Amino acid sequence: MQTAKVLTLQKTTQPLKIIAVGDSIIYGFGDPVGGGWIERLRRSWMIPGSLGHALYNLGVRGDGVQQVATRLESEFRLRGELRNRVPDLLILSVGTNDSARLSRSDGRNFTDFNLFCAEIDRLLDQAVQLCPVLFVGMVPVDESKMPFLNCLYYNHADQFCYKEATRLACEARQIPYLDVFSHWQTQGREWCGDRITEDGLHPDVIGYEALLDQVLDWQAFYDQVGGMAAVLA
Numbered sequence: 001m002q003t004a005k006v007l008t009l010q011k012t013t014q015p016l017k018i019i020a021v022g023d024s025i026i027y028g029f030g031d032p033v034g035g036g037w038i039e040r041l042r043r044s045w046m047i048p049g050s051l052g053h054a055l056y057n058l059g060v061r062g063d064g065v066q067q068v069a070t071r072l073e074s075e076f077r078l079r080g081e082l083r084n085r086v087p088d089l090l091i092l093s094v095g096t097n098d099s100a101r102l103s104r105s106d107g108r109n110f111t112d113f114n115l116f117c118a119e120i121d122r123l124l125d126q127a128v129q130l131c132p133v134l135f136v137g138m139v140p141v142d143e144s145k146m147p148f149l150n151c152l153y154y155n156h157a158d159q160f161c162y163k164e165a166t167r168l169a170c171e172a173r174q175i176p177y178l179d180v181f182s183h184w185q186t187q188g189r190e191w192c193g194d195r196i197t198e199d200g201l202h203p204d205v206i207g208y209e210a211l212l213d214q215v216l217d218w219q220a221f222y223d224q225v226g227g228m229a230a231v232l233a
Helices: 037-044 065-077 113-128 156-172 180-186 189-193 205-216 219-225
Strands: 017-022 054-059 089-093 133-136
Touching: 017 065, 037 054, 037 205, 065 113, 089 113, 113 133, 113 156, 133 219, 156 180, 180 189, 180 205, 205 219
Parallel strands: 017 054, 017 089, 089 133
Antiparallel strands: none
16 A cells, blocks of 8 residues: 655644534534534634634535545635635544444445445545544444434444544554544443433434543644633533
8 A cells, every 4th residue: 555645734823724524423413502522612712712723514414434535625625714725634533324234233334344444545545635634433322222214223343343444544644543432432331321312323412522522632632733722611
């Protein structure tokens, strides 16, 4: 495999332009209070005295890795501002939808695993050519609530395989990867259950709060965007 170019964000005192691209976890579905972890972060950067970064939510419900890869560069090219014609940082989060099994619990995956591995390689190779990248991993589903929409069966075993493939692909390209899945699972079933909506797939209000807290505690995130200058509401 050809070694991908890894871009490093230059430290700056100027507000950054950041795009977050992915699926419904980027979009924030399931959080009617704060709009998800990206929206909560965006609002915090609008408070007087905050870092003032501009953050664009480009999450699309139902997207898999192929859909994100298809729209990535056009989303990137259209999100510059003023003198900075392209964004400074890209946050990616995708893979949960690819892991779903169709129609029954032992059905085929929405995206075949081998195809997923090839597509995540393609996505990451594309991303690191654009700007510095951070990857936020998937949250564990509530298996007892499956199927989702009466036809999609998500399970932890498949999620683990798809997130590990993503984590290793990120590691190979020196892209920081936040392993949300493993962190949540160590907290126990009851803890996770309290942070997932009734659909079994999306975080709820306190789930997105927990996800944002984990991102803010992530050293790689701090290194890229700096500390929080304002207290989150």
